[in-house]
Amino acid sequence: MSNDLVIEAKGLTRLYGDGKAARPAIDDVSLEVKEGEFVAVLGPSGCGKSTLLGILGCLDRAFEGSLALFGRDTTTMSDREQAKLRGTKIGFVFQAFHLLGHLSARDNVLSPTLFVDHPPDGDLGARAEELLAAVGLAGRGDDMPATMSGGERQRLAIARALLMKPPLLLCDEPTGNLDLETGRNVTDIFQRLHGEGLTIVAVTHEEMLAGAAERTVRLRGGRVVDEAEGEG
Numbered sequence: 001m002s003n004d005l006v007i008e009a010k011g012l013t014r015l016y017g018d019g020k021a022a023r024p025a026i027d028d029v030s031l032e033v034k035e036g037e038f039v040a041v042l043g044p045s046g047c048g049k050s051t052l053l054g055i056l057g058c059l060d061r062a063f064e065g066s067l068a069l070f071g072r073d074t075t076t077m078s079d080r081e082q083a084k085l086r087g088t089k090i091g092f093v094f095q096a097f098h099l100l101g102h103l104s105a106r107d108n109v110l111s112p113t114l115f116v117d118h119p120p121d122g123d124l125g126a127r128a129e130e131l132l133a134a135v136g137l138a139g140r141g142d143d144m145p146a147t148m149s150g151g152e153r154q155r156l157a158i159a160r161a162l163l164m165k166p167p168l169l170l171c172d173e174p175t176g177n178l179d180l181e182t183g184r185n186v187t188d189i190f191q192r193l194h195g196e197g198l199t200i201v202a203v204t205h206e207e208m209l210a211g212a213a214e215r216t217v218r219l220r221g222g223r224v225v226d227e228a229e230g231e232g
């Protein structure tokens, strides 16, 4: 395994259904992502994007093929080891935001500390404020998610995903619930984070987001059809 590969996936296949009814949601997908790359996986609804992202994020281990993250084979890890890897090395951003509605914006940003054994050192309160400012939500820490617009909620979700300083950000249709301008705004944030060295993989059906990435992998019917360099 090469050291600068953050993701090294080979021959990923994921079947849903049993016996004769089994169908591959993704079929023999291989993907390499280098440190610092911004890769978009582009394809229409149902082509297997969420399935692929779930496997890459160690949210689903019922697949065939091999997956190494940060040079480590994930298939031989225990569930606990995978959870630790997820909690410390991967930030997730989802289409539906998945914010905690009973917590303020600030406490949503801080919420990843609830799921790890050893929260990172340093002043997390100050880091939360920095992250809120970085996504254009300075001074909004006391706001509740229900009072925020879709774009604001997604920017809050991005701030939360970055709290633990993960080297990898995995995004599932992050602009899917946003109008064009708001989606562009969120895309700009990804480009800035990419410029700062973060490795980003975003699955999307939106050409605009894919156009911002450095590289696009096209998925159709669960298979990679071609790859193209983007403009980002």
Ligand code: ADP
Pocket: 016, 017, 024, 025, 043, 044, 045, 046, 047, 048, 049, 050, 051, 052
């Ligand atoms: P996308 O994210 O591109 O919309 P998905 O990965 O969600 O695609 O789905 C790929 C295929 O797998 C689709 O045909 C979908 O119906 C099927 N699929 C996804 N999740 C499940 C599941 N839990 N059980 C059965 N089929 C599923």
